[in-house]
Amino acid sequence: MFRRGGGPLGALPYALWLLAAFAAPLGAVLLMSLQDSVEPFAPLSLVPAFTQYGELLGDxxxxxxxxxxxxxxxVVTLASAVLAYPVALWLTRLPARWRPLGFACVLVPLLTNVVVRSLGIILLLSPTGVLAQGIMAFGLPRPSLLFGWFAVGLSLVQVFMPFLVLALYDVLDGQDARLAEAAGGLGAGPAMTFWRVTLPLSLQGLRAGLTVVFLLASTAYVSATLVGGRKVYVSAMVVYREGLENLNYPLASALAVLMMAASILVTLLLSRLIGRFTPWLSQTRARAPIVVPRAVVAVMEAIGPWTGRLLLALGLFLLLFPLVLVAVASVNDTPQATMAQFRGFTWKWYGLIWENERYLGDAWTSAKLAAAAVAVSLVISLPAAFALVRGTFRGRHGLGAALMLPLALPGIAIGLGMLKLLQWFTVIPPFLGMLAVHVVLVAPFTLAMLRASVAALDRAQEEAAGGLGAPPVRVFSRIVLPQLAPGVFVAGLLGFLISFGEVTVTAFLTTARLQTLPVRIYAEAAFSLENTVNAISTLTILLTVVLLLVVNRFVALDRVWKR
Known part of the structure; x- marks a missing residue:
């Protein structure tokens, strides 16, 4: 069966899981948004009412x-694109031996949970922080950078820029180097080569990256809560407040539906806009090229290379330096987590972690949840990968896109919907509901990596074993599984990191007796601000680094992304 992919039946377990843990929560959100009453215990009405939408649109x-x-x-999407291009180009030009290290500079921040990275931005923008001290060194007054739109925007750029870097790297690394050489041979400098050759050929990757970053940035609330200092309100914060604090599920659901509609609309607009600049992909008539005056070309060639280097340095600084600040703050002898000024060296904050049973219990909950989510994701993703790679049935590509759909819709809608389902069906344990959502978040990544692993299998060995009389089960266990083992292991480790660090959706589903470590860090950072937060955050950074080192032992980090 695995030789032919098993047809669409191989993807059935994956599809059923999405129906139960993705489509059902979204359906619950849509149903709740059409309720007339906002009372928490009001009977559910099947007669649609648009009262909540009217209140949102009228307020x-x-x-x-x-x-x-x-x-x-x-703004976050645009800024991320400006910083991501130099970083992605830098990765493509690194020698092969150094490229995994370059990828680590992107993957470590990406796989470190958003609360830790937000703490780093708080330390960076603190009135006593490095940035403020640098500005004051020029004789300028102490700046007020924290707790405002600038701080929130910078934090979101730091959090989501890696997605754009990886999306751009995928297309930039596949470009034919001879095209740039030909442009140079015709007299084009580095700036015009980028403008005329590199940029147009990378627009498809740019479209994917812009879509993902806008979706994530417009539905984020963790960074806005921590870095905004209650002076900044975004839609996701209102959904969280109305749903969890005010128990106004209909209004929260209506706002979540509007956010989903806006995400879909922006995705369509981006696709149409990029399509206008890539006529060769849609086989439409090409537009006349934009003529750049010679004086402008001269200016671009003069400042272009230096601008690229400056943006590269700024991008890497923004990715890595906040994490360094968190590590330094974890050994700072001050009780306040946001105190950037170094007062003295101490290990006592790490000692307090081991004395705090809540941290240890929540870490164990996170580990169990991540391990279970990875196990289920691998079990449902592997047959789906065979079906998508080796299947020949009609609609295979559409099915593959549908299975990746959880990456394209706001996570807060899934969290809010699952919360309501758990309230309706109290027989479902909270851990199982949380596990169901984590599988939805992890499975698209494991599926993408396993599809690449299945595509790379040597089918000649399978055919030879079958020709010698080996039954399918023995062929799978002796031939296929050993070849898949590195890919399965890598997918499992990365899936573990994704699940272990998840906050945005999990915060909707935690209870007094069931809380994960990242949500605990979020709660501590938002309220108590004790320096143990930086210590536990540093340990999560080290966990990410160690697991990525293990991954690199099996598959180079740049090849992991290629999967």
């Missing part, structure tokens, strides 16, 4: 928050 606060959120998402 200036909700309108203003919604528009501010969209504007923030657009």
């Amino acid at each position: 200036a606060f909700y309108w203003r928050t919604f528009l501010h959120t969209l504007a923030l998402g657009a």
